[in-house]
Amino acid sequence: MATVGYLGPQGTFTELAVDALFSEVEKQPFTTIHESMDAVASEEVDVALVPLENAIEGSVNMTLDHLIHKRDLPIAGEIIVPIEQHLLVHPDQAERLAELETVYSHPHAIAQCHDFFREELPEATLASVDSTGAAAAKVAENPDEPIGAVANELAAKQYGLVQVKTQIHDYEKNHTRFVVLARKNHPETLPAYQAPKTGVKTTLMISLPTDYSGALHQVLSAFSWRRLNLSKIESRPMKTGLGNYFFIIDVNHGMDEVLMPGVVAELEALNCSVRILGSYSCHALPSRTETEDEKHAEKTVPES
Numbered sequence: 001m002a003t004v005g006y007l008g009p010q011g012t013f014t015e016l017a018v019d020a021l022f023s024e025v026e027k028q029p030f031t032t033i034h035e036s037m038d039a040v041a042s043e044e045v046d047v048a049l050v051p052l053e054n055a056i057e058g059s060v061n062m063t064l065d066h067l068i069h070k071r072d073l074p075i076a077g078e079i080i081v082p083i084e085q086h087l088l089v090h091p092d093q094a095e096r097l098a099e100l101e102t103v104y105s106h107p108h109a110i111a112q113c114h115d116f117f118r119e120e121l122p123e124a125t126l127a128s129v130d131s132t133g134a135a136a137a138k139v140a141e142n143p144d145e146p147i148g149a150v151a152n153e154l155a156a157k158q159y160g161l162v163q164v165k166t167q168i169h170d171y172e173k174n175h176t177r178f179v180v181l182a183r184k185n186h187p188e189t190l191p192a193y194q195a196p197k198t199g200v201k202t203t204l205m206i207s208l209p210t211d212y213s214g215a216l217h218q219v220l221s222a223f224s225w226r227r228l229n230l231s232k233i234e235s236r237p238m239k240t241g242l243g244n245y246f247f248i249i250d251v252n253h254g255m256d257e258v259l260m261p262g263v264v265a266e267l268e269a270l271n272c273s274v275r276i277l278g279s280y281s282c283h284a285l286p287s288r289t290e291t292e293d294e295k296h297a298e299k300t301v302p303e304s
Ligand SMILES: O=C(O)C(=O)C[C@]1(C(=O)O)C=C[C@@H](O)C=C1
Pocket: 007, 011, 012, 013, 014, 015, 051, 054, 060, 083, 106, 108, 109, 130, 131, 132, 133, 176
């Protein structure tokens, strides 16, 4: 059975994503996202599932930067998962919400709830830990302390905590995109995906030769005249000096034999450097409301 590394401990959003994407795999939790990626490189696990992008907070830079600068692991799959953040406390503290002193969570989860804390708990200190699951575990282990965690419903159940405020993320349509990272030339280690497939994508990292006017326009033309739809373009620092950036581009197209190799050849002819980060199938876990809407639509289909 294939092994999947993920950001643990129990009850993280990444664990939810692993359970949604794979059917039969052995799960191996790691304390940090980096450790789960390093474990693929060192062959401790076959693949890792890591968060890459959130609808409210944008890219998970710690994942992206480790992938670009430290671990050249191909992206082999994607799953988009609905994210609902809740404020959890120990049952002994449930009646003392106003006295809450510190709220722990993963920095990306805290960033999704800034408005909530500013408006409802302005005095509380927000403290970063390695994951939402680690935050829930800390609250469970310290029943006498006026502390809380931002985490999900699964964590509330697994750690015996109370959801004192639900849906505390600042914008309603909150989703996180997770990607599967594999080892190069090891397609046989890829476990099967069970979540519904929504399409295919190719992700490219492109750096421009020099800064000249119209350079990005030329890059984008290589996609546009081939009618290749881009779903994301983002620039990140190359970490070689101020003003030096590369681009990450997601294309809604697989690595075919004509169009995508044509793009790469054209960009290389412009002296751009191109790294293909992966070409992969995309999957999604419908949110509870989406599933209810679908059921409702099925029930209300007019009889012909
Ligand atoms: O801490 C967790 O539960 C995670 O899985 C990490 C993570 C992230 O890094 O974005 C995943 C999904 C949510 O967006 C918040 C946190």
